[in-house]
Amino acid sequence: MQATVRTSVTFTGAGLHSGTPATIVVRPAVAGHGIWFCRTDVASGDNMIPAIWHSAEHAALCTKLVNDDGLYVSTVEHLMAALAGCGIRNALIDIDGPEVPILDGSSSPFVKGLLQGGLLKQEAATQAIEILKTVEVTQGDASARLEPASVFSMQFDIEFADAAIGAQSKSLTLSNGAFVHELANSRTFCRKADVDRMHAAGLALGGTYDNAIVVDGDTVLSPGGLRHTDEPVRHKMLDAVGDLALAGAPIIGRYVGHKSGHTLTNKLLHALFADPSAYRFVDCDSRQSAFLPGAGVTLDDIASV
Structure with a gap:
């Protein structure tokens, strides 16, 4: 529903x-x-x-x-x-x-x-997008792809020179309350050098140490440190969930991101919908609906901070 x-x-x-x-x-x-x-x-x-x-x-x-x-x-x-x-x-x-x-x-x-x-x-059935074959886009050493799977799941890996972030990888099945519990409280992040550069360019004017993780080398400058040891990769997954929501319907398939971001995920959706053989729309029955993101989610699913 x-x-x-x-x-x-x-x-x-x-x-x-x-x-x-x-x-x-x-x-x-x-x-x-x-x-x-x-x-x-x-x-x-x-x-x-x-x-x-x-x-x-x-x-x-x-x-x-x-x-x-x-x-x-x-x-x-x-x-x-x-x-x-x-x-x-x-x-x-x-x-x-x-x-x-x-x-x-x-x-x-x-x-x-x-x-x-x-x-x-x-009182209306949820229509989902079932991935039928793998679709992938690349940009430099970054890539994003969608591949067939029985539920919506995600694999993401990132790598930054700053030791406070470094290389991180995470895989999740995003059924039911998994997004709310595992990803929702993970904050956007940036390097101190990037903050200075963005301010000089007139960007991030509303950014503070309270609404972003700011790192400098091996140091987390934001008060209280990280909410999760792998909070940066969790936030990249959060971003991908939001960008994939622009498909207009929940996805039944697996998203794999390697150093990908907003632009590459949107290019992936363009590539998906350019190939009618790569997907189909399905009306979810009760079994399929039970495994979609948000099914049965409650306030208790929100991770404590």
């Missing part, structure tokens, strides 16, 4: 890159609606932006969605991951500016607010 939010849920904070205050309101939507953003600060023209793969545009360090009028909303990945991880397929998201607030740099505040507001099951 499809699901939406039971009641409107509001989140307020600053945009990571713009530093501009922003408020979003996640509102209930009918079955089959999908996820749409509405720029409430825009009075003329088309202020509706679909959360779909072919509306994504390359942007520095985030996922940016753009409609046919050129209106955009950016840094949507953590919210999209929260919606997907909670099994929410339908929502209208009002936003009063161009960037989703970063909150604590993870999906956890979004997940907590959505689950506290409650979910509403809808």
